[in-house]
Each structure stands twice: as C-alpha cells, then as structure tokens.
Amino acid sequence: MDADDVLAAKRAEFVLDGAPPLAPPEAHAVAPPRTPRPVYLDGNSLGALPRTVPGRLHEVVTREWGRLRIRSWSESGWWTAPERVGDRIAPLVGAGPGRVVVGDSTSVNVFKAVVAAVRIAQQDAPGRDELLVDAATFPTDGYIAASAARLTGCTLRPVPAPELREAIGPRTAVVLVNHVDYRTGRLHDLPGTTATAHQRGARVVWDLCHSAGALPVELDAHEVDFAVGCTYKYLNGGPGAPAFLYVREELRSRFDSPLPGWNSHAEPFAMAADYVPADGAARGRVGTPDILSLLALEEALTVWDGVELAEVRAKSLALSDFFLRCVAAYVPAGRVESLTPGAHGERGSQVTLRCAGAGEVMEALIAREVVGDFRQPDALRFGLTPLYTSFADVAHAARVLGEVVA
C-alpha cells in the first residue's frame, strides 16, 4: 500500500525523527522495542514540522526583523500577509480568493463569525434570537457562543449534531457546528445542514479545525456563510499558529465585526477617528498581525503545492480503514471499540478508540514511541495525516497497541 501511495513522496518534506523517548513510567518499565522512528499519530493536534520552515523563519527573524526592521512592513510584505496567507488556505477549503483572512485564535474568530452572523440574521428577520450549537462541540466554541449570545440578546441551545437540522426553527438566528467532532472523528453534514439552515432563514458558522487540510471542504459551493479553523493541525503551521476566517462573498459588505480593530479599517494609516471597514478579507482583521507565526505558517503551506485534496481524502480513508483492520487483527477482542463511524461519509481523518484505562494505555504507547493522545474519560485518539502518515505507521501502531493492551 505504501508503494502505491501517490502522496508517499510528501513524507520527506517533514521532520519525523524524534527526540529521545520519555523514560517509561514505572508501571510499564519494559524496554521499548526498536522502531525505525516514533510513529506520530497526533497531527490532528499538532502537525509535524515541514523541513523548510526553520530556514525561512531564521531569515524572517535575522534579516526582515533584525536588519530591515520597520521597513519590512512594506518591503517584506508583512502588512498584507493576513490576506496573502488566507489566499493560500482558500483553495484548501474550496474558497475563491479574497474570502479568507488569517489571524487571531480560532476562539476569537468564532466570536467574530457568530456575532456577525447573528447581526445579519436579525437584520433579515428581527425576531430571531436563538443560537444553536452542536452539543458535543469542542468546548471553546460553546463557551464563546454563550458569550456571543449574552452580548447580542440571544439564547444558546445545544443540540446533538444529528438532530441539528430538524432543530432549526423560525427563531434560529445562527447554527454553529464543528465539521468534524474533535473527540470521535465523526464528520458532520455540511451541505445538508447549511441548505436546511438557509431554507429556514438561519445563518451557519462552520468550525473546520479538524477538517481543513484533512478532506475537501467546499465552502463556496455549499454557500457556507462563515467558517473558521485552526492552522496547526492538518495545515502544520506550528504550535498556536494563527487561525483563519472565511466570509461568504455575498455577505462581505454586510460583515459587521464585533472586533473592528485598526487593521480592518479601509485606510488604516489615515489613523482616522471614525471607523470605516475595509472592503475585502481584511475586514476580518483586528490588531497588528503576529508576523513570526504567520510567516512560519506561510512557509508550512508550501507543502500543499501540487497536492490534490481528493488524493488526500482517498488516502485518509484508506489509512483509517487499514488501521481499523489492523486493530481488529492485533488487539484482543473486546478491549477497544471504535467511536469513529464506519461509513466513509461520516468519517473525518482520525480514529478514536474507547478503551478501559485509556490514560495509562496512551502513556504506555508513547513510551513505546507510538504517539496519539488521550481524551477524557476513556478515548484514545489517533490522527491520520495523509501527507506524512504511512500504512506501515498505522500497522505498527496497531501492533504495539495490541501488545500494550494484552
């Protein structure tokens, strides 16, 4: 399978060698087996380092900041980086140019998007005052949505994702959904939920943290209103790299941000007392962009050159199918249960296994250089990142899991 992998060459573009392994915890003080390298299956949490990033970042720091200093805002293209990097992400989420801007955290972008979406929904139909959120959302989305609801006079209603479409009613202003559930890896129905919301007069905000770079996302084609996502998972931008915000073309002039910082002004250097928002993607900016992280991300995105998302998706599904087969073969029956849907159409790019003592099991896996992560109370998460995960990696991971559990 690795020999037939059309993305196999991409693996060499990442740093995948490891640091010395952790000292094994007392309970598992057995010498770990020799493996060719750590098997890193946590790219759904923090993507691996693309090889060209350290060199580029060194240049940014020593030449652009160190020697050019303030001149770099224009000469090194710092000022326009949020839109430029946004345009690099755009094709990965099915967006045309000028619709994606990079900056701030996902949480802050959820706030911008939800408040702005409520404002648009209420302009169109003043009585709408309900905000729906999928009940199993990544927590920050729910917390931020609650704050947005409080500040805009709305009520927040959590609804299990499969029931969301039916729950959209005449009072619904906005629906906020995670495209892929961070815990189970379940892929939610973006086209259907968006269409139903629009039929019923509501707006949608999609959180793409666990889908951007993992599978095709067709934001323009499905007329999504707003979307946000992080860049440090499948996009490999580095720890805490700035997030992105997508605004639908038709809503661009109606996007009324609750965080209208000076970077989103039509003429930021006029330093005017009155706020006039910029026309394009820059309207989603707030304060001065975080240049070191932003330019590291820009360099990291070059690994996507020439990559087709259909190939990424095909490999992702093949990897998760194969991993589940290996788990069935190597792990004693009844010891783990997949929380990730079997149907391809409902699967993101991770596999989550329920397992008794999952916290200790993950510690033992990491001590044996198989790196996934543990989520409360009983979940083992394994991220499958098609640009650098091999079929041999997942077979090895399943084999070690079987040994640990046994």
Next chain:
Amino acid sequence: MDADDVLAAKRAEFVLDGAPPLAPPEAHAVAPPRTPRPVYLDGNSLGALPRTVPGRLHEVVTREWGRLRIRSWSESGWWTAPERVGDRIAPLVGAGPGRVVVGDSTSVNVFKAVVAAVRIAQQDAPGRDELLVDAATFPTDGYIAASAARLTGCTLRPVPAPELREAIGPRTAVVLVNHVDYRTGRLHDLPGTTATAHQRGARVVWDLCHSAGALPVELDAHEVDFAVGCTYKYLNGGPGAPAFLYVREELRSRFDSPLPGWNSHAEPFAMAADYVPADGAARGRVGTPDILSLLALEEALTVWDGVELAEVRAKSLALSDFFLRCVAAYVPAGRVESLTPGAHGERGSQVTLRCAGAGEVMEALIAREVVGDFRQPDALRFGLTPLYTSFADVAHAARVLGEVVA
C-alpha cells in the same frame, strides 16, 4: 554623555547593523554620508532584535516543535507560557505576580478589558452607561471601545485627554486612556485620572503600548483596574508579538471576560460543556497561545535582567532633552516645532516634530539611514529607546535632519 551612560552596555545586546540602504528617491539623489550604522529611532514602533532571540527561536522550532512535537505542551512549558511571560512583564509595569497574562493583540485585549470593566461598574451601580475615551486615542482603542459600548448598551464619548478627569460623571462606567499619546508623545496623568475615576465610581483601562518598557508604570500602586499593552515596541518582542493584559488583584474574581475561550477554563483539559473560569491570570486567556511568537518574546525580555526602570526613565529624558537641543542647534529656525511637551512629567519616550512636507522629509532621512517614521499629516516621530539609543545617535539624527530640511 555616552561615556557616563549606565545603560550603555545594553546596546551590545541588540542587532543594530543595517541592511543595504534604500535607493535614495529621485528628489534626494545625493549620496548619503557615511555613517557608522543606521540610526534607528523607530523602536517606539518596532523594537530592535535582541541578539539571543534567533538562537532561541531556532531551538523552539527545530527541537521543541520539530522533535518533541505535542510533548512540548508540557515538557517545554508551552502551556504555561502566557502566565510565565506575563510574570516577566509584570515588574516592568509595577505589577505583582499572577496579574499579567500574554496573548492576543492589543485590540483584542482592549475589548476584554473594556467589556469586563463595564460589567463591574454596572454591577456596582446599574445606571452607569457611559464610556469615556481620550479623543486623540490610538484609533484601534476608539473603534474597539465603540464596539464594546454597542454590545453592552453604553454610549461612547470621546473627550480631549486634559479634560478627561473633569468629564467623569455619575453615568461614567469606564474611562479608557492611552498612557502616552502615540502621536505627540505626551504622557497622560495615570495616578490622577485613576484616583478621580475611583472617587466618582468609575473604572479605568489604561493602554500602555507607548509606556511599557519606556518609563516606570506603577499599576498596583495606583490601583489601576485594567491595563493592556503591546510587546513589540519598547519590549522588543518582535513584529506583532502578543500583547498583555493586567487585571487588578481585587477584581480578579470579578473579571468576567467577553472572550471566555477554553484556555481560560479552570480545567481546560476536562473539556467540560460548562464554563468555569480559571482563578488567576489565565482567566484572561482565550484560545491556544501563539507559541513561536510568545517564546521569541520571552527570550527578548531577558535583556531587562538587571535593568532599573528609574535608569531607563532618566536616560530617556536626557535623550529627549539632548535631541531637542541638537534640533534647536542644527535645524534652521522655524522649520520644525516640537509637539512633545517640554515638561518632563508630561513626556513619554519619543519626540514628535511638526514639519512642512514631513512625508518627504522622513523619506530623505531614511535614505540617509536615520530611521524614524511619518504620521499624517505633518509629524516626524523619533522614538528614543534607552536600552540601545545613544546620545551620539540623536545628535547625528538632528544633524542629518538639519541638512535635509535646509
């Protein structure tokens, strides 16, 4: 004066050599004089690069991200960096430990602080619905304050800074003031304005962008409620480095953030559906911290080891006095006028000169390797950064300014 400078040795800790100069614009196509180096007087916009930052950042990228990857959130101290770096900034602004947190942009922190301050003021006295802001504020503060007012049902009233104290009335919830005016370099009265606001039942938010690292700021001593500031000017954290937020100890448990992201949760990894805010400085966090920029900043702050802010202030005032004397000596009479107050008690750490054709004059200065900046419509700004600006620098700058203007 340079020989007597107790901070002179600090200069060697920064990279101050320059890139090849810009091609001189047509209008000034005279060969620039040979100077030992560019004279960088724009540290009030972007601080110079501390020498140890590139090495540290390379280690963060190649070892902590590249090899340890996800383990670095605990093993490399990534998760606690916002509070740890906050505690490094705290003594520079007169704050005790646990009161400063680093993350997000200044604009986003202004939003947190203003909304939270309004909530506290209204809890204490429900009728308060007015937000005062200094009329010459850096634009982003005014824009964000207007958004905060709109979302909390308040009215924004801009008032010229010298009249602010008198303007605080029974309806005033919050006063938002820039400690130093970004344009003129005027230092506003923090102790007096804060005391008056408290006497009249209002809360204060101070923006320290142009004072943190430039002069002593005694936040705890003057019982300031909230403060924000950037870290890329006098704190030399790098372009767009994350900003900081200070919350007064007595208000810690009442700080009700409008951006309650998962990083501010009491137990972030419990991934709980209900939001319970953290107790300490972490309550001001929002999303995943921007690690590359944050750790570059942390390294940059090591240049402050052993530095007394009283020495910084004394040198800053001596530099601006000397620069103004050199300007008087070298620039033909009547060609420039200082917008920066003469009284030391009203002066920050920059000198702003009004000058006809200021835009072209600054271009000519930069072509001759004297780097300040231009602000609309007619202002030349020269930042004096006591850790690396010498008296010879400012004398040279004044001499070149005289030649250019003549």
